[in-house]
Amino acid sequence: MTPRSPRAERAIALAVEAGRRLGLRADRPRVLHDVFSVLVHLAPDPVVVRVPALAVGTPAELAEKQRRELAVAGWLADAGAPVVGPSPLVPREPVAADGTSLTFWEFVNETDPLGELSQADPKALEDRFAEQTGWAAELHAALADYPGDLPVLSPLVPAIGPALAELRKAPQSLTAADLDRADREYAALEALVADFPARFPQARLQPLHGDSPAYNLLRTADGHRFSDFEDVTRGPIEWDLTFAGPRGIAAYERAGGTRVDRELLDLMEGARLLQGLSALTVVPKVPELGPMLAPMIGQWRARTPLELR
Template identity: 30%
Template sequence: MEATALERAVAAAKSVAGSLGLHADDAIVLNNSNKLALRLLPSDAMARVAPIAEQVSQFEIDLAQNLAASGSPVAALDPRVPPVVHQRDGFTVTLWTYYEGRGTVAPADYAEALERLHIGMRDVRIAAPHFIDRVNEARQILSDRECSPALPEPDRELLADTLRNLGREVAERGKDQLLHGEPHPGNLLATNHGPLFIDFETCCRGPIEFDLAHAPEPVADHYPGVDHDLLRQSRILMLAMIIAWRWDPGDQFPNGRRLAEEWTAQMKKLLNE
């Protein structure tokens, strides 16, 4: 979020927490992109704040509650307050349990947690988009030059071809189920309760290889039944998607343009292997 929106979002989170009896004299920014994550002190709650127009907070709450009930490895909502979406000053605010970080998650533990999440998700009955819808959103950024004015034309063509071709191939080959959507290391917490997944706003349906493509490469070596050729295609597809999003002028991902260039080089290398 931009500085002015950030200030308002922090104030909204503090106001909501205070109205629920949680003291929030201070707020530490844990993550700031399109959505804001805050640690509220001294109550030690974790607040997720998003502009109302861009939020899927109720979906996240419903999914998290369903998954927690099945014993899936997901972060819990704050048990001290009702599990509802609050609105304040143009923002939605949801309150979650804050977990102290415990370093990184080993690949074998990462794979086990992701497999348990996928098993739990198979029993959840909730409407979610197909991953190809997210692919098409990325394609729209490329096709509308006003959405990606600074993107070099050779890269635009390569990204468009990759999204079109691999999107179709992965959709045809994969077996669909409910997925996290972006289970990268930033969305997996190492806690005293074991690895726990957070941030389900990108939940979608697709093959498990699409989720594995977001995890560090060694994780797939510990996940049973992986189609490694489909995983390779999914990883290239994932790179093309996140590169396209970084070229959107409205994207607020930290260091997004630099990362887009690094990921483009990585994608080209994979395509040539």
């Protein structure tokens, strides 16, 4: 058995204590995932607790972000959309625990994990992403009717700003030229978010998943379920479609009958790479992320710097 990380051990303790406070049994907790967040299944109850491992911002800001996530995912679940919804066994509220806050979700039994496929057959992985990107059109159609207020492109602005400031103090593998370029790109994103319609009047801003719904999806015996709405936001659909590839974009357009703006998609892909660069701030805490982020940083350096025309 692979030893659990210290953050996973802490997550189990927090999840079990909070779950028992809410009346759950939590007799056989097990870790399902351990990177940016730790997912703990509180077996035998069908409940998964998401414990933030690398949350940025104050506890109050984290709780507000979690309330948005619970509200949107809960609204979608109530409407019958294919999502992993908040657990019906506890209130739909973040649960305070030792300086952070936790959220409680349905346990879903995944029948065809993506990790196994990616190791076995790259062509099958490409096929799956194209199919799942097409399914994102269904999610966007459901999200379009969400009645609540959401900030515009919040995973970018203001989220990237503090990370870039931190990288000025501890630049990891970045050069001074890299940091100067990153600051310029972030300033362009700030201008975009401040007045999006002026830059792209043809784009329609709507509620979005916020973090690649084609990737954050579970296949089950009863069909697919979109999950992990932590970065739920408003923006153009192109933000949810970054790096889906030509086949994925074609599948989305067929499924939704909506044309994807290639110029805006390219801009959003540049923004996604800048977001990846900002994630270097967590590498000291999660060293295994360094090799995972390296190709993205290479892509960022190789492409034309992001700017608004």
